């Protein structure tokens with residue numbers, strides 16, 4: 343494996359590998375240094391949604407960025423599957439958010455309408471009545487008073503996506519160092535020299551920091567603010583069933599192997615990814631309110647994992663002012679944004695003429 347390349351990517355989660363995929367596809371040489379299982383790894387504990395609705399109500403540029411990402415998803419996944427033979431199980435025929443009180447549903451419609459206006463009308467959501475949603479999803483009943491629907495929402499098998507990306511990057515020539523944690527950075531002229539805890543040294547002209555929560559400590563080493571924080575989510579998994587759900591919702595989905603996954607917690611508990619009985623009971627009880635039959639199923643598994651959150655929940659895409667050539671890339675929807683990170687963010691990283699304008703995601707928005 344090479345120790346010199348055009349780009350070094352720190353972190354081989356979904357964000358790092360999506361970026362690596364884009365850079366390699368553009369003909370650049372790339373090294374990826376990825377840490378160990380002792381690190382928090384959101385890419386291995388997430389819910390697998392490819393999702394637009396509910397995002398960017400006060401930041402239309404983020405809603406537009408998510409829309410662009412999901413529109414590019416089918417081609418992105420088809421390319422990965424063609425190249426690797428790995429089935430990623432993308433289902434993108436729309437998704438729901440269920441509501442159990444009419445006031446919340448009404449205020450959601452107001453938010454959708456405001457956003458739709460800000461996006462020039464391009465926000466093709468629908469609202470389903472209690473009767474419509476029961477027809478569309480026979481499992482729904484109980485307290486559900488209706489649902490919102492967005493046609494490009496969907497879900498994937500996120501672990502298969504990660505595997506396919508890793509394999510595709512390897513085929514394209516990625517030098518992938520696993521179990522190596524970055525500990526020292528030197529920058530002179532226009533070259534970076536990066537050393538890991540185990541003593542591996544690699545060098546490159548550019549560096550992309552995609553270390554998830556690791557950016558809290560690593561960010562300041564490159565002149566970034568290190569503003570990411572953990573937010574815990576817990577996920578429950580039932581026994582496997584034949585297909586009973588036609589589409590995913592933001593908190594309940596049937597995965598390709600048949601189990602139903604349920605998850606809706608957003609907990610500010612620091613660097614703690616343990617499951618708790620109280621949250622698991624709350625998550626199950628909320629799900630049963632809209633799908634009473636879930637109460638008859640056995641839970642077989644659960645886990646907790648930490649989201650990578652910026653102060654306002656939007657991605658941060660920033661080139662370092664102190665060390666030009668070093669970039670920070672972090673977001674809390676790395677599955678949703680995978681396609682656009684590969685295809686569009688990589689154009690920004692290489693300074694292409696047709697790169698998207700990402701200034702709205704700069705770290706400067708957090709200046710005092």
Ligand SMILES: Cc1cc2nc3c(=O)[nH]c(=O)nc-3n(C[C@H](O)[C@H](O)[C@H](O)COP(=O)(O)OP(=O)(O)OC[C@H]3O[C@@H](n4cnc5c(N)ncnc54)[C@H](O)[C@@H]3O)c2cc1C
Pocket residue numbers: 352353354355356357358375376377378379381382383384385386387388389390391392393522523524525552553554555556557560574575576577605646647648649650672673674675676677678679
């Ligand atoms: C419960 C939950 C549900 C979610 N659901 C969804 C969803 O439905 N849809 C969606 O789009 N997103 C979802 N997300 C968010 C998504 O999982 C994350 O946005 C994404 O995984 C972040 O990827 P990442 O590569 O930035 O971080 P990570 O996956 O955390 O990867 C960071 C990598 O950096 C490495 N690293 C850290 N420090 C160092 C170091 N010093 N040196 C070298 N390497 C280092 C780590 O080893 C790790 O491999 C969810 C997250 C959670 C927790």
